[in-house]
Amino acid sequence: MEQLEEQLLSKILTLQKERQAANTDRSQQQHDIEKELNSLQSRVAELEHGAPGYSPPDAFKVTIPVQNNYMYARMKKSLPELYAFTICMWLKSKALAGLGTPFSYSVPSQANEIVLLEWGTNPLELLINDKVAQLPLSLKDKAWHHICVAWTTRDGKWSAYQDGEQRGAGENLASWHAIKPQGVIILGQEQDTLGGRFDATQAFVGELAQFGVWDHMLAPAEILALANCTSRLQGNVIQWDDQAVEVFGGASKGAFTACDEGRKA
Template structure:
């Protein structure tokens, strides 16, 4: 198990010493990062593409024509530097928590994020996150969100499979939608559940794509006190992972509300990463609330748009 502080070095990928510069569109594909040996072992290298600033990539400085071979080397020895980086993250847009996480490997069970925040009992709720699957071919595949309570492992489950289907599982009841999300493309995905009146809706990029209400015969509350994981499907509490159901790629701003957001509110969230709806938030994946496992990494958030 890693602490949040260990993978913080990934946030410096392709940024060199210019921490104050906010760089967009950093693609993790061709620029390696080495963080060296730590007390918990070596951190796997992660790749990234030179960005759009500077004349030429040099030790992580990004540039229009920077070559692929430049190595971005990060060595954070002083905890004060880590605090400084977190402070810079928080100052980017203090009105909203901006977070970005990365899972580099697909067919494994060791990489995932566990949210340490305890969810209350949920009657109505909304779950939203930005996701970007790794790869250049095919659709997003794998488990996005898994919430298990005791021996009930599918209290909330959002999973995409190889059959071009996304499953929205609520209290062991299963609704499904056609998967339109391509790997390598960022999407804002949400689903809402209301008990009275009964309603379950699925949204992509701010637009309601399917009303799933009829897929659920029971509208019971989601119990409190469970385990909330990003990137793996729980078939046992905090475990029982299947490598074929693992997710690889990025998550941004995963959030849970204890009410069903309106169509307008979800559209606002989709339109800008800086937007937030603070009313009734019960879970936010802020850096201090996330336990990183395996090669899971915390990245510097993208600029807002």
Template sequence: MKRLLFLFLVLACCTAVRQDLAGKAFTFPVESNTAYVKLTPAVNKIFHTATVCLRFFSDLSRDQSLFSLSTPSHANGLLLFKNPKGEYDLCVANQCIPFPGLPDELNEWNSLCGTWDSGAGLGQLWVNGKRSARKALSVGGTIATAPSIMLGQEQDSYGGRFDKAQSFVGEITDVHMWDYVLPPHEIQSFVNYVSFTPGNVLSWRALEYIRQGRVVVVDSQIDCCYAVKSLG
């Protein structure tokens, strides 16, 4: 009986589930190199453009990974990373560029969006509605198929090689990814918690994921209304 219960718990932990997570958040309560959430994208394609938006809450000022997409050819296929003193990095196809001078509110919810366009070779970040300058990033590059997408850890290789000192500690919610550059008015809608088009690659309203290690799903405790426009 104990063995059957153990096998049930293992399968429950390692089986992807799809949920509407509106009003919920993933909490990473301790620093570790074992806790993460693996996300399953709704489409499997080569990306030439992309946008990722999310909200995070943390009291750490050290390095930590906010969104890690790895591919068999590039460990940092698409990475959103926060450095000390409010500097953020956006990485695409293993090329990383820093974005200093953006908001960095500890113990507050922060809204973060990153965009990338291969044709223009430009990347940009938005934090709490404040935009960065556009910077040269991976011109002509691509994000390959079969991505490994994780919250809570930074992948130094495809699907693994986690560093405890770069793990995320705090709460993450409202994760969306699009296969195009989201226009500024839609980014502002996301920041302001008003109607926006959910991600067509990842959508918080229909998220397929697996939790591993010490990760808890909790109420996000954000005083807002989740007025989200349906796709189509």
């Protein structure tokens, strides 16, 4: 970072000297120098003070503007072996039909190790090791919603929350199965092979934020506090951090404040 700043500052000094040498007969050249100088000075300010829009590492969202098979985000970190989990996130769907796939976790031996998917006219489903539970969540009103899904291998018990309220629960979902480690977490696409072979008809279109994973089932009060923005609890397995999320294919990052934007339609 320091080396980049030094290079930019050196370029600024060079441009300033050129600006001083430019006379009124070379107004276009002087205009071009001024334009590049302003751009470089803005870049130095970003490096010194952080990029405009958001500064806390978790205060961002991922936007996937079009439903296709190449826009997505990927978490740099994977999961360890898990015997229980809670996965929470904010999302705002812009889909005309099914919600698509907000997230998927694939391992070499199982493409559908953990998937949240609503495809076409089918109900929203949580898949674990290719076993399916239907979730009574309603997320297609083009508004922000906070959702959590929690599961434990003991009897395959699961529960689903929307905006802090438990909407569904059950058992016998992949009972006694251990979530396999060292897979790939993708936001916005369903994986048919490890990290790829996406299907545009199963893609999520909209905005995602605050994706987190815990290695246990959170208490209902903890989930309510996350949805109400009275808690800053971060996942103890996966945290939402700007440096930990890569975007691809035209997906982008922007500022997001859950307590302000999360309640807007």
